[in-house]
Amino acid sequence: MSESTLPPAAAHVGDDVQRVDDAAKLTGGAMYASDLVFAGMLYAQVKKSPHARAKILAINTSKAKNLPGVHAVLTGKELDYRIGLYVVDKDVLAKDVVRHFGEAVAAVAAESLDIACRAVDLIDVEYEVLPPVLNQLDALDENSPLVHPDLGSYDYVKASFSPQPGTNIPNLTKIRKGDIDAGFAEAKWIVEREYTNPSVQHVPLETHVAIVEWKAGDEVTIWSSAQSPFTLRDLFCRAFKLPHNKVRVVIPHVGGAFGGKAGIHLEPLLACLSRKAGGRPVKFQATREEEFSLLPCRSALTYKIKTGVGADGRITAQKLLMYWDSGAYADYAVNVTRASAYSAGGPYDIPNAWVDAYTIYTNKPWGTAYRGFGHVEFFWGLERHMELVAEVIGMDPLEFRKKNLLKPGSTTLTGERINEHTGNPLKCLEAAASAINYGRLTPEEQERQARTGRRIGKGIATLHKAPAMPSFTSTAAVIKMNSDGSVVVNIALTEIGQGTATVVTQMAADRLRFPVSRVKVAVERDTDKDPFDWQTVASKGLLLTGNAVIAACDDLLRQAYLDAAQVLRAQTVDLDHDGEKIFVKQRPEESVTFAALSIGYVYPNGNGIGGPLIGLGRYTAQGLTSLDKETGQGLPALDWTYGAHGVIAEVDPETGEYTVIKIASAFDVGKVINPGTMRGQCIGGMIQGLGTAECESYIYDDQGHLLNPSLTDNKILTAKDLPEEIECIAVETPQLDGPFGARGVGEHPMISVAPALANAIHDATGAELTHMPVRSEDVWRAIHNRLPVDTWVTKAPAV
Amino acid sequence: MWMSVEVNGHIYEREVTEHWTLLRFLREDLELTGTKDGCSAGECGACTVMLNGQAVNACMVLAAEADGATVETIEAEAVDGELSxxxxxxxxxxxxxxxxxxxxxxxxxxxxxxxxxxxxxxxxxxxxxxxxxxxxxxxxxxxxxxxxxxxxxxxxxxxxxxx
The missing domain is CATH 1.10.150.120 ([2Fe-2S]-binding domain)
Structure with missing residues (x-):
């Protein structure tokens, strides 16, 4: 065999390889945490607060305890454990006070779900209702009640966050670039406006579910729908002061997550119930209603943007003030705030910038990570504002954006220099604009407009995002060869639907030069068996885990070559391999199969050498730094994925009703590993983004009661709500440190869909939309309440 | 109540809890967990099964209503390990x-x-x-x-x- 017969270097990467988890999921055979049942298992239920803010005066659990079949009843008074990702501010069960509607104040574990439900009904709680803090701007008032009076005593991650004791602010992130005053002095125009969006729900089809068993000797096992097994274990062990080797976290198939299942949720409570119930496993699955308020949501945001523009249309300065409503607990919101702050200006070259990003406590369900990690929220304001500024200065919005886009040599808000390998936002923007015939109506569209009386408008919006993660984020992969020469890959990056198992299979197969059929990525994640991964979040998995998998393949091959060199009496440099065997380059007939080497080579006389082939690969984000707390300068970004959306909308100018005719989106992913799964990520994100753009929103009354905790009153898009046409476009500017040149795209398709839609509606009708979601009635109101654009201009050239 | 139902070609005779839905009966009594529970309120369709040849939300049907009926779930869709x-x-x-x-x-x-x-x-x-x-x-x-x-x-x- 000559080298020319070898499979090409990339036989599967870039190809439409079918998902490796299809068969299990299509036949009902895939087991999710919600499907698991264990012998002796108990069912938990929680008693929830009907108030947003109240003192707990008394809890009477005696009737519940006496109900036959009840094995454990707990209240906050008995539990002295606090949890928190970055700011440790949440008791396992509310103690003395409740801080949001739906908060857990007591819990039971019983032999059946029915008994557990009856038991929580028998718990009486006496409250003293207090006026809630519901608006994050009000919460900044010095006379506002404090959601956490003890903020100053809480533990927190000091390298990254800055809580302000005596206030409702668990974090303030500052970015300072250039000279903001000089930048505004230089500006011909200054445009200032405020944009808002509400909290929304992730709505994974599988609600949060976990089973926890805390046996004698502190042996804890957690089966959970969580995204991040190692972070869950770490946070759990911190709360209970347990060594990591006492706690095992197992993650089976996960029914959607979108960030809402990152971190830690009800696992500590279930653990306490299990311990109290003699170590029996205790299961809890949130109802859909509980998913809205017992579990976290996405933070609301008020974004105040002040932009200075020079005579040439270049942005000279930008002051960006973010007010994030974190709800009752800091959780991920403090890091959403931080990650949004350093991305806050979008993919634009802004020489002088000032960002103050506040995380603010209120008495509402708390905000957590959600696909886009803040970027869906702030890009709403930013890309609406870019449209407004373009209108003020009389420039086409596409040209205005193009003039200000980052390009090689530009620096980001934190001082990172962009180069030609970082990615190409211009190509994304041009592709999206071209796909919707931006700036004009086609003859068909003109005809349609004339026929229907509805106005057609076109809008564009850009986006960027880098993974929000610690500067030293690391991961590992282990690849083990079976005795038939097939391999199993162990990683702790969870498969939550995004297609990780499939693309890892492709990358491993190509690096090994094996067919994909010989590669399996283990389904379950298990902290006792899998190598460490920080979290399955941030669109960082493909790059970090991909690199670790490549390193693991190389390590396995290195060992196989060493053993083969001995068997073939050759040096490793004399060897090459194909999908079956390692052979001597100049005499390919002298070869040994991987199967023969896999668990140790056996000579004809029975002697054995070598041993099981196991490759280990590690990868740590390279060269990133913490951000300076006063200036925000540093290197936070593993990689930047750029993108853009184009939307064609059709609006009834009488009623404000609208539909989306087309959405076209382009992303610079470096290298497409799997077109089918990438397209799936894109469309899924685009439609999820369209859902939050069109209709999704938490609605509260003036006492902080959540009014719409259901899929009837908080609709997500159905198949009937799809645009008539959806187009996904890949740009491939290779990421130099990415596996096969690839970078992540899991979150990005959801970002900036809303402003692209609103820009299209604005194009069609002139409606100025500043609040999302954009419902038909909002469009109607905006059409009928138009103010002149100079309402928001605070500096303009003399006429 | 005592009921008899044909599920995926098998006859099951069972004592069923009166207030249980068909979804709970399928998942918890028959351990057919391929049918999922996404909302228990008829909003999401994750629990769709065929009841007498018609697609229904199994969370919106009482198990007792399936007495004498034919039910098909995802577990019967593939035959002998071959995807439909x-x-x-x-x-x-x-x-x-x-x-x-x-x-x-x-x-x-x-x-x-x-x-x-x-x-x-x-x-x-x-x-x-x-x-x-x-x-x-x-x-x-x-x-x-x-x-x-x-x-x-x-x-x-x-x-x-x-x-």
């Missing part, structure tokens, strides 16, 4: 991501195609409107239905564009 044509088309078209809505989605598609072997895109959207999916954005599911109904070829298959 619908399942194979889902796989070919990347119509599965997290998989939690998949069982119900396949059931709804099956009912649609039994009544309408060549549905238009609008009819497909109507047919799966009651099944929420948060991962895929539905498009690749629609393409899978066009595929299995012979209305798509390699040229018209939706794809990723490169620039």
């Amino acid at each position: 044509e619908i399942q194979a088309a889902f796989a070919r078209n990347y119509a599965v991501q997290c998989g939690y809505c998949t069982a119900g989605m396949v059931m709804s598609v099956r009912e649609l195609l039994e009544h309408n072997p060549k549905p238009t895109v609008a009819e497909i959207k109507e047919g799966i409107e009651g099944n929420l999916c948060r991962c895929t954005g539905y498009q690749q599911i629609i393409e899978a239905v066009l595929d299995v109904s012979g209305q798509i070829d390699s040229k018209s298959r939706g794809g990723l564009k490169y620039v």
